[in-house]
Amino acid sequence: MTAPPPHESDRPQGSDRPHGATRPGGRTARTRAAVLRAAWEELGSQDFAALTIDLIARRSGVHAATIRRRWRTVEGVIIDMLGQHSETIPIPDTGSLRQDLHTVTRSIADFYASARNRRLVEAVVTSAAREPGAAEVMRAVFKNRIRRVAVLLERAVERGEIPSDTDAEEVIAAIGAPFYYRLLITRRPIDSRLAHISAESAYLGAVEGVFRTGTAPE
Numbered sequence: 001m002t003a004p005p006p007h008e009s010d011r012p013q014g015s016d017r018p019h020g021a022t023r024p025g026g027r028t029a030r031t032r033a034a035v036l037r038a039a040w041e042e043l044g045s046q047d048f049a050a051l052t053i054d055l056i057a058r059r060s061g062v063h064a065a066t067i068r069r070r071w072r073t074v075e076g077v078i079i080d081m082l083g084q085h086s087e088t089i090p091i092p093d094t095g096s097l098r099q100d101l102h103t104v105t106r107s108i109a110d111f112y113a114s115a116r117n118r119r120l121v122e123a124v125v126t127s128a129a130r131e132p133g134a135a136e137v138m139r140a141v142f143k144n145r146i147r148r149v150a151v152l153l154e155r156a157v158e159r160g161e162i163p164s165d166t167d168a169e170e171v172i173a174a175i176g177a178p179f180y181y182r183l184l185i186t187r188r189p190i191d192s193r194l195a196h197i198s199a200e201s202a203y204l205g206a207v208e209g210v211f212r213t214g215t216a217p218e
Helices: 026-043 053-060 064-071 074-086 097-111 115-130 134-149 151-158 168-186 192-207
Strands: none
Touching: 026 053, 026 064, 026 074, 026 115, 053 064, 053 074, 064 074, 074 115, 074 134, 097 151, 097 168, 097 192, 115 134, 115 168, 134 151, 134 168, 151 168, 168 192
């Protein structure tokens, strides 16, 4: 899997967020792209525990002092990388919620087939525990991801497949939770059976009203 394209979100200097400021185009954006690409490439060959600012600097060609000034720590670089990946999630539109959910879980399984991608999620969780402000950024990134995927549930409501007061966030959590439990707790491989079970369980629960809030939307 190739390095993700740079994401041009801005952060003011001096902010508590753990990643570096960018502006569209120019040297700042090129620096950010080089640093995040270098970190991504390093994760292809080693665990997060072995990743250092100096390694990233050597691979990226960006001075270590510049990286420390903008991202402060390796954790800051990793959290910034998470933001990039969140923008690349495909949103299927098959006309069927069941098929959409199975498409999503297959994509998740394919993503975590890569050892580098497994290292990324491990690094993100570790970073959120270590870096001040990183947990807040991680929550914001996942909130945005949930918002994007929630359109699958909105379409399903419009088609009459599921109740109108279905909690989209809980359905999406039901899809993702088995993967993260397997990755971070049991440390077992991600396979097609897990993808099938995750999608089917979430779909059947939504259809049967398991995720209803009890409050119909206005």
